[in-house]
Amino acid sequence: MVCVMPQSGRRPDARRTNSTAPATELRERLLTATRDLLAQRRFDSISVADIIAAAGASRASFYFYFPGKQAVLAELVRRAVGQGQQAAEPWTTGRQDPLYALRSGIEAGAALWMDNAAVLTAIVENWGSDEQLRELWLQQMETFTDLTVARIQADPDVLRRLDGLDVRAVAASLTWLGERLYYLAAANVPPFTDRDVLVDTLMHAWTRTLYGDSPSPSHT
Amino acid sequence: MVCVMPQSGRRPDARRTNSTAPATELRERLLTATRDLLAQRRFDSISVADIIAAAGASRASFYFYFPGKQAVLAELVRRAVGQGQQAAEPWTTGRQDPLYALRSGIEAGAALWMDNAAVLTAIVENWGSDEQLRELWLQQMETFTDLTVARIQADPDVLRRLDGLDVRAVAASLTWLGERLYYLAAANVPPFTDRDVLVDTLMHAWTRTLYGDSPSPSHT
DNA sequence: AGCCGACCATACACACTGTCTGGTCGGAGT
DNA sequence: ACTCCGACCAGACAGTGTGTATGGTCGGCT
Numbered sequence: 001m002v003c004v005m006p007q008s009g010r011r012p013d014a015r016r017t018n019s020t021a022p023a024t025e026l027r028e029r030l031l032t033a034t035r036d037l038l039a040q041r042r043f044d045s046i047s048v049a050d051i052i053a054a055a056g057a058s059r060a061s062f063y064f065y066f067p068g069k070q071a072v073l074a075e076l077v078r079r080a081v082g083q084g085q086q087a088a089e090p091w092t093t094g095r096q097d098p099l100y101a102l103r104s105g106i107e108a109g110a111a112l113w114m115d116n117a118a119v120l121t122a123i124v125e126n127w128g129s130d131e132q133l134r135e136l137w138l139q140q141m142e143t144f145t146d147l148t149v150a151r152i153q154a155d156p157d158v159l160r161r162l163d164g165l166d167v168r169a170v171a172a173s174l175t176w177l178g179e180r181l182y183y184l185a186a187a188n189v190p191p192f193t194d195r196d197v198l199v200d201t202l203m204h205a206w207t208r209t210l211y212g213d214s215p216s217p218s219h220t
Numbered sequence: 221m222v223c224v225m226p227q228s229g230r231r232p233d234a235r236r237t238n239s240t241a242p243a244t245e246l247r248e249r250l251l252t253a254t255r256d257l258l259a260q261r262r263f264d265s266i267s268v269a270d271i272i273a274a275a276g277a278s279r280a281s282f283y284f285y286f287p288g289k290q291a292v293l294a295e296l297v298r299r300a301v302g303q304g305q306q307a308a309e310p311w312t313t314g315r316q317d318p319l320y321a322l323r324s325g326i327e328a329g330a331a332l333w334m335d336n337a338a339v340l341t342a343i344v345e346n347w348g349s350d351e352q353l354r355e356l357w358l359q360q361m362e363t364f365t366d367l368t369v370a371r372i373q374a375d376p377d378v379l380r381r382l383d384g385l386d387v388r389a390v391a392a393s394l395t396w397l398g399e400r401l402y403y404l405a406a407a408n409v410p411p412f413t414d415r416d417v418l419v420d421t422l423m424h425a426w427t428r429t430l431y432g433d434s435p436s437p438s439h440t
Numbered sequence: 441a442g443c444c445g446a447c448c449a450t451a452c453a454c455a456c457t458g459t460c461t462g463g464t465c466g467g468a469g470t
Numbered sequence: 471a472c473t474c475c476g477a478c479c480a481g482a483c484a485g486t487g488t489g490t491a492t493g494g495t496c497g498g499c500t
Contacts, residue, residue, distance in 0.1 A: 024446090048487080059450090128346065165420060166421065169417045177397045180399070180400050189358065192389065192392070200384070200389075201385065201393050204390065208428045267456060268457070278478070278480070280459090283457095283458065284477090287458095442500090443500085444500105447495080447497100449493090450492085453488100454489090457484100459483080461480105461482085462479100462481095465476100468473105468475090469475105
């Protein structure tokens with residue numbers, strides 16, 4: 001009648017403060033369990049009960065480590081995007097041929113999305129209905145936008161070409177176009193299911209917007 | 221103890237078959253009540269109880285006319301977009317100067333979104349988590365994409381410029397860019413809150429993608 | 441030995457959803 | 471005039487989810 005089911009002794013640090021998380025085993029198990037479930041069904045159809053069942057944890061433990069489902073997703077997203085951030089590195093530092101750097105960046109994005117399709121799909125489908133996730137995703141997009149703004153501002157040719165336009169708006173539109181197309185690809189919406197089509201279309205949008213017709217942006 | 225609260229005698233046709241709906245008063249009241257609530261808070265925070273309270277209807281009646289909240293939203297969306305369809309008309313029929321037609325189309329889109337911000341915001345934020353809404357929205361986007369594909373295919377210059385690319389993918393990317401930017405504007409995400417910035421950025425993306433640098437796309 | 445920190449089971453209050461029962465009313469048909 | 475039907479209502483229900491709270495069991499450290 002009472003509870004008897006010891007599992008193994010652990011001692012989490014109980015650190016929920018976001019910063020590079022200190023991997024308490026149970027906490028980690030909850031994270032990966034959620035990640036796995038996400039690979040099978042939509043985020044909003046997953047309940048806390050499902051997660052703790054999959055992780056072999058108790059309800060109380062779950063709410064000890066996370067204030068709710070969204071927080072779990074938020075952390076998964078942060079980790080996924082964290083990796084992606086450095087993948088965009090060649091584009092960030094303007095050392096290489098812009099077109100090459102651009103293509104690498106776009107391909108890195110595609111790879112990131114493929115690897116983390118479940119998690120990223122989940123946040124894209126839910127940041128509209130949760131304040132926490134909303135802020136996270138908007139901020140994430142802003143980070144990417146910042147990168148592009150910097151890149152644009154560093155290139156007088158591009159800047160001249162964009163003349164009267166709001167540079168930030170142009171950069172943001174490219175960021176969001178990426179978000180959309182990567183998402184649609186991950187969600188199996190044609191015609192973006194084809195990886196090459198996706199990359200080419202995105203590449204085309206970026207080059208035409210920033211560099212115009214001429215395929216050789218010269219300098220640096 | 222029993223229920224006494226006659227309100228007025230009506231006799232709906234009980235036609236739920238989708239086709240141009242036959243406006244039964246209660247049904248209509250539910251629709252507008254939902255629309256009004258949507259102007260105040262997010263779709264997923266609105267319960268059926270809220271809707272029927274606002275419409276002065278009973279729970280039973282609600283479920284008689286609609287299978288659920290989503291169906292109400294779906295109908296509101298269909299109506300909103302239906303109006304917008306014809307607003308894109310100058311762009312559809314390639315009679316006018318493409319640049320002018322394009323700008324009108326983009327501005328019509330902006331107007332449509334301003335007028336129906338609540339409803340359109342709601343569907344964009346929720347089509348990811350409901351099969352019904354998902355299908356509706358994807359289909360809607362496809363309709364717009366079809367229009368652009370036709371327009372591209374009718375213009376040899378544009379077609380040549382797009383050379384190796386998947387035309388449908390390019391058209392779809394422009395459609396989705398619009399969806400995103402209009403949504404962000406409606407959701408007060410800078411820098412798109414400024415209507416002119418929004419329109420200019422969108423215009424820039426379309427013209428650069430389809431017509432390249434030269435601001436005079438010549439014929440027809 | 442004893443305490444603490446990491447866990448567990450269970451139960452609760454609350455909020456929603458969708459369905460069902462049984463009822464009231466006005467008007468149209470006979 | 472009576473009855474039937476269609477449009478509505480009130481309210482209850484089972485089911486499912488969330489977040490919180492209560493109380494208990496372990497292992498290890500002091």
